[in-house]
Amino acid sequence: MADFEIRDLRVSVEGREILKGVSLDLNRGEVHAVMGPNGSGKSTLSYALMGHPSYQVTAGQVWLKGQDLLQLAPDERARLGVYLAFQYPTVVPGVSMRNFLRTALNWKRGYDGKDRSKAVSPREFQSLLTGPMQQLRMDSTFLSRYVNDGFSGGEKKRAEILQMAALKPEIAILDETDSGLDIDSIRYVSETINGMRGPDLGVLIITHYTRILQFIKPDYVHVLVNGQIVRSGGPEVADELERTGYSEWADEPALAGADLGEVS
Amino acid sequence: MAVVPQINVGEDYREKYGFYDPEKYVFKAKKGLSEEVVKEISWMKGEPEWMTKFRLRSLGIFQRKPLPTWGADLSRIDFDNIYYYVKATEGQGKSWDEVPDQIKRTFDRLGVPEAERKFLAGVAAQYESEVVYHSLHQELEKKGVIFLDTDTALREHPDIFKEHFGTVVPPADNKLAALNSAVWSGGSFIYVPPGVRVDIPLQAYFRINAENMGQFERTLIICDEGSFVHYIEGCTAPIYTTDSLHSAVVEIIVKKGARCRYTTIQNWSTNVYNLVTKRAMAFENATMEWVDGNLGSQITMKYPSVYLMEPGAKGDVLSIAFAGKGQHQDAGGKMVHVAPHTTSTITSKSISKAGGRTSYRGLVKVHPGSHHVKSFVKCDALLLDDRSISDTYPYIECDEPQVNIGHEATVSKVSDEQLFYLMSRGIPQAEAETMIVNGFIEPFTKELPLEYAVELNRLIQLEMEGSVG
Numbered sequence: 001m002a003d004f005e006i007r008d009l010r011v012s013v014e015g016r017e018i019l020k021g022v023s024l025d026l027n028r029g030e031v032h033a034v035m036g037p038n039g040s041g042k043s044t045l046s047y048a049l050m051g052h053p054s055y056q057v058t059a060g061q062v063w064l065k066g067q068d069l070l071q072l073a074p075d076e077r078a079r080l081g082v083y084l085a086f087q088y089p090t091v092v093p094g095v096s097m098r099n100f101l102r103t104a105l106n107w108k109r110g111y112d113g114k115d116r117s118k119a120v121s122p123r124e125f126q127s128l129l130t131g132p133m134q135q136l137r138m139d140s141t142f143l144s145r146y147v148n149d150g151f152s153g154g155e156k157k158r159a160e161i162l163q164m165a166a167l168k169p170e171i172a173i174l175d176e177t178d179s180g181l182d183i184d185s186i187r188y189v190s191e192t193i194n195g196m197r198g199p200d201l202g203v204l205i206i207t208h209y210t211r212i213l214q215f216i217k218p219d220y221v222h223v224l225v226n227g228q229i230v231r232s233g234g235p236e237v238a239d240e241l242e243r244t245g246y247s248e249w250a251d252e253p254a255l256a257g258a259d260l261g262e263v264s
Numbered sequence: 265m266a267v268v269p270q271i272n273v274g275e276d277y278r279e280k281y282g283f284y285d286p287e288k289y290v291f292k293a294k295k296g297l298s299e300e301v302v303k304e305i306s307w308m309k310g311e312p313e314w315m316t317k318f319r320l321r322s323l324g325i326f327q328r329k330p331l332p333t334w335g336a337d338l339s340r341i342d343f344d345n346i347y348y349y350v351k352a353t354e355g356q357g358k359s360w361d362e363v364p365d366q367i368k369r370t371f372d373r374l375g376v377p378e379a380e381r382k383f384l385a386g387v388a389a390q391y392e393s394e395v396v397y398h399s400l401h402q403e404l405e406k407k408g409v410i411f412l413d414t415d416t417a418l419r420e421h422p423d424i425f426k427e428h429f430g431t432v433v434p435p436a437d438n439k440l441a442a443l444n445s446a447v448w449s450g451g452s453f454i455y456v457p458p459g460v461r462v463d464i465p466l467q468a469y470f471r472i473n474a475e476n477m478g479q480f481e482r483t484l485i486i487c488d489e490g491s492f493v494h495y496i497e498g499c500t501a502p503i504y505t506t507d508s509l510h511s512a513v514v515e516i517i518v519k520k521g522a523r524c525r526y527t528t529i530q531n532w533s534t535n536v537y538n539l540v541t542k543r544a545m546a547f548e549n550a551t552m553e554w555v556d557g558n559l560g561s562q563i564t565m566k567y568p569s570v571y572l573m574e575p576g577a578k579g580d581v582l583s584i585a586f587a588g589k590g591q592h593q594d595a596g597g598k599m600v601h602v603a604p605h606t607t608s609t610i611t612s613k614s615i616s617k618a619g620g621r622t623s624y625r626g627l628v629k630v631h632p633g634s635h636h637v638k639s640f641v642k643c644d645a646l647l648l649d650d651r652s653i654s655d656t657y658p659y660i661e662c663d664e665p666q667v668n669i670g671h672e673a674t675v676s677k678v679s680d681e682q683l684f685y686l687m688s689r690g691i692p693q694a695e696a697e698t699m700i701v702n703g704f705i706e707p708f709t710k711e712l713p714l715e716y717a718v719e720l721n722r723l724i725q726l727e728m729e730g731s732v733g
Contacts (some may be wrong), residue, residue, distance in 0.1 A: 050688050053680060078690035090685035094703025103699065104689035146703070147685075221318065 001063075003027045004171045004202055009060035011041075011048040017058070018044040020227035024204075028170055031203040033213055034237060036224035037246040040208045043087060046175040049204075050084040051077055064171060079108055083143045083169030085160040087176040092147035097159065100147050101129070101166055108167055132165035135192045137184075142151070153180035161189050165196060172196075178212035190215030210242045225249040296344040300321065302446050305349045309449075314426065320474075322435035322445030329439040335625060336594040337564045341537060346509055347445070348447040348480070404462070409493075410455040411466055412483050417453030424455060428486055432515035432543050432571075442543045444480050444513040451481035451512065456491040456522075465494040465713055481512040487522035487550075494525040494711070509537050510561075516544035516552065523551040529716060531723065532560035534591060542568040543598075549576035555711050556583040558593050559665055559723065567625060569598030572606035572634075579608040584708045586727060587652070588622030596626035596643075596657075599635040601667075612643040613705050616652035617727070624656040628669060635666035645675045646704050648697070698728045 001027035002087070011019040018041045026032050036042050048055040049062060049075035062069040069077050102125060120128075130191050133142070133212035136158045157177055164172055174193070178186050193203070193216055205212060213221075213235075221237035223246075224228045230249055231237060269280035302323050306316040331338050404411055410421060418425050435445035456462060487493055510532060516522045524544065532538050538561040544552040554568035570579030581597030614622035624643040645654035656673050678700050686696035702709070702721050709717045 052684050073693070074684060074687040075690050075692045075696075078688055084688050086685065086688075090679075090681045092682050092686065092700060092703055094706030095699050098691070100686070100699070103695065104686075105690055106692045106693075107692065146706075167689065207534075 003062075003064070005063040006049070007061045007063070009045075009048065009062065010058045012056045012058055013044065013045055013054060018227055019048065021060070022224070022227070022229055024222060024229065024232075026171065026202045026204060028200045028202045029125050029197075029203065031197065031216060031218045032220045032222065033205040033207060034217065034222045034224050034229075035210070035219040035238065035241060036205055037249070038208065040095045040224045041227040042208070042224055046084055046204075046206050049077075049173055050074055051083065055118060075107070078104075078167075078169075081170035083167055083172045085157075085164060085172065085174045085177050087179060089148045089151075089156045089160055090210070091149050093149055095147050096144055097147055097158075098143040101125075101143070101163065104163070105166060114199075128166050129162070132162050132192055135165075135195065136162055136188050138162065154182055154185040157181055158185060158189060161192050165192060168196075168200075170200060171202045171204065173206065174212075175206045176208065177205070179209065186212065186215060196251075210238050213238050223249070292670055294501040295347055297323065297346075297348055297443075297447070299513040305447055308349070311418065312422065315418065318430065318435070319446050319448075323440045325435050326439055326442035326446055328670070329436075329442060329489065331439055332565075335565050336592045336623070338537070338539070338563070338565075339510060343443075349449060368540070403468070404466075407460050408457040409460060409462060410453065412453050414450065414451040414453045414484060416540065417484075421453075421455070424486070425453070428515070428517055429484055430515070431539050432517060432545055433513050438541060440511045440539045441513055444482060444511050444541070448480045448482035449512065451483040451514075452485070452495065452497070453483070453599070454485040454493060456487050456493045458519075459490045460487040460488075461492040461505070462494070465496045469494045479510050479511075483512065483514040485514075485524060485526070487518045487524045488517045489515070490521040491519075492523045492525065496527045496529075496716070498528050498530040508535050510539070511537075512540045512542075514540070514542040518544060518546045518550040518552050520548040520550060522547075525553040525555065526568075527555040527712065527716070529557040529712075529720060530560060530564075533562075534560060534562050534588075536561045538566065540564075540566045542566065544579070545571045545573050546570070546577035546579055548574035549578075550574075551578045552582070553580040554582070554597065555708070556581065556595070557708065557720065558583070558585045558595055559727065560591075561593075562590065563592045563594070565594045567596045567598050567627075569600065569627075570608065571600045572603060572608065574603045575605040577603065577606045579606075581608075581610045581612075582708055582711060583610075583612050584705045585612075585614040585622045586724070587614070587616045587622045588727060589618040589620060591620045592623070593621070594623040594625055596624045598627045599629070599639055601628075601630045601637045601639070604633065604635045604637065606634065607638040609639070610641045610643075610685060611707065612641075613708060614643070614645045614654055615701055615704065616645070616654050617648040619649075619651040619653075621653040621655075623654070624658065624673075626657070627659045627661065628663045629660075630662040630667050630669070632663040634664050637664065637667040637669070639667070640670040640672075642672045644673070644704070646701065647675065647677050648701070694729065695725075698725045701728060 004026040006022055006024040009019055009022045010017060022045060035043060044055060048057055057070050064080055064082065067080060069082065102120060104226065105120045107121065109118050138158060141167065151159060157180065177189060181189065205216060205218060209257065218235055218238065220237060221233060221244065223231040225246065299320060302319045303316065306319050384525060409602050410417065412420065430445065433441050435442045441528060485495060516524055516526065530538065535658060542554065546552040552570045555570050556566065558564045568581050572579055579599050583595055583597060585593035585595045587593040593614065596612055597610040599610060606629065610626050612624045614624060616622045622645060627642055628639045630637050641658055643656055649655055654675055658671055660669060662669065678697055683693060683696050686699060687693060702724050709720055712720060
């Protein structure tokens with residue numbers, strides 16, 4: 001039994017079925033990539049795993065630590081150890097990154113405003129963030145800024161990875177984390193993620209392009225097309241896609257020559 | 265007034281507080297308003313004749329003037345059924361046991377110190393912190409700053425008092441200002457001499473005043489040339505009062521080059537009609553800033569205003585309003601540009617929840633000849649559910665072509681995307697909502713002294729949980 005099991009997941013959006021029975025096993029210590037063309041259901045998979053209310057799960061289970069994630073609210077999933085790095089992180093005006101991160105950390109530790117000994121101390125907070133912030137080239141003023149407010153595309157993505165470093169999830173889903181990143185940022189982000197790799201962390205990279213996989217080497221690659229996984233294998237699958245693109249399944253050009261910029 | 269029901273004491277008062285208003289005052293004047301009552305008030309205070317006359321003249325104006333009908337619904341106020349003067353005796357005849365548990369619990373959760381609780385609950389008539397008060401008082405005295413309750417100021421500083429009192433808000437301004445002028449009691453008086461900067465905010469807390477937070481407070485602040493003062497009124501803890509009409513007048517004079525900031529956070533219990541006239545006059549290069557937070561009450565009507573009298577004067581209003589079930593917060597600001605090269609901003613943030621209603625009502629008026637005026641009004645409303653209401657009434661009256669006036673209004677809801685984002689980090693929905701609301705009012709909160717900011721955030725949290733009356 002895998003640490004994280006997606007079983008026959010079916011998801012609809014506004015009555016239209018997008019995921020048509022997705023199954024996937026992921027163990028901590030492993031990095032999996034889910035690749036697919038536009039409209040294949042990649043983002044739906046990440047949102048559904050985290051519990052976005054607009055994505056209706058019609059069938060399936062997702063098991064982590066003996067619990068079916070699909071029965072839990074998003075915050076409960078997060079506290080159980082799931083993390084989603086958003087493709088388009090949301091702006092929350094007036095809430096500082098510091099306050100946001102501290103609140104999230106406190107909840108993760110079971111501090112709900114009562115037992116102060118569970119709360120993260122300022123010193124601890126500092127030490128948790130200093131390393132990743134250096135690695136991600138974020139200066140200290142960053143924590144005083146409002147959540148994603150006025151952040152550049154690269155800053156948003158780096159902020160997502162910083163949160164991941166602080167929250168130390170067991171299962172991290174990275175949704176198109178490389179989209180909109182310049183080459184320096186992608187390096188900082190990848191280095192930070194690679195630094196977190198280890199026996200306690202399972203990573204699910206969701207991506208259209210192979211670029212990020214040159215920086216973060218996956219152990220397994222799955223190809224998602226039209227709401228179903230059509231192929232699974234080792235890193236060689238990504239190499240193949242690099243050459244052929246998704247043409248076997250979808251009418252799209254090969255990836256090698258494709259634009260590596262923004263991906264919708 | 266026609267036949268109207270007795271002034272409403274909050275329809276869900278009993279369900280919320282499990283408490284009925286017991287009649288246990290030590291002393292009260294007669295119900296209702298008459299020359300006799302007004303004379304009695306003035307006599308009991310031992311006031312000079314000019315004040316007695318002022319009160320009587322104001323009473324006449326009150327009786328002649330109609331109630332404003334352009335704002336919130338005031339038709340249920342029965343002016344004949346109100347005690348206009350409750351002699352402030354120790355404890356006002358109430359005991360701690362009579363304070364509703366709900367209010368006590370809120371004090372607990374807000375961490376209000378023991379001494380303040382009784383004061384806020386109207387049990388103790390003064391904040392028992394004489395030591396703090398005395399050292400502050402001496403400090404101020406050295407600088408020539410006068411900081412007294414208004415009644416004492418009238419006795420001890422009659423000349424400066426008479427010179428300024430009633431000059432910013434004359435009794436004829438509106439019916440409720442006339443009422444206050446006739447029956448006022450308590451409030452703060454501050455005089456800051458030329459060039460003096462008062463470094464720490466002055467708070468009504470520290471003023472030993474038996475009649476603090478009364479129904480008809482009268483506050484007068486005079487900032488002489490080049491001076492600075494920050495005055496803080498109220499607090500975030502709910503002010504429990506059995507008086508259902510609060511009608512204060514605040515007058516501020518900011519002389520050349522001076523700056524005054526007046527911060528209010530009020531959280532009246534939800535039986536209260538809070539109808540307040542706040543006005544400042546800012547002279548050459550003077551700055552007046554109103555920071556105004558309204559959380560409690562059943563109906564609030566409050567539009568802090570600045571009359572920009574001379575070139576270089578600047579006026580700011582920054583306000584928030586939170587309306588929950590059964591509440592109507594009708595608030596905003598007024599900027600009256602009487603001179604050229606004057607600037608003003610009004611920033612209003614409102615939150616409506618559980619069927620509550622917030623209204624922004626504001627006026628920017630530019631008199632002829634007041635060229636090169638700049639004014640910007642921004643009002644943002646946040647609705648927490650589909651039952652709640654927000655409306656805006658921005659008025660601009662401009663008699664001068666060379667001006668720059670801007671207005672911007674937004675209405676938004678707590679978005680699913682923001683909630684999902686915060687929840688995806690492990691933050692439960694209720695706390696996520698609170699964070700979003702606190703974020704929304706952050707431009708206000710960051711202007712508050714730290715302890716107030718913390719309290720306000722806590723209070724919003726309680727409001728969001730629906731556990732505050």
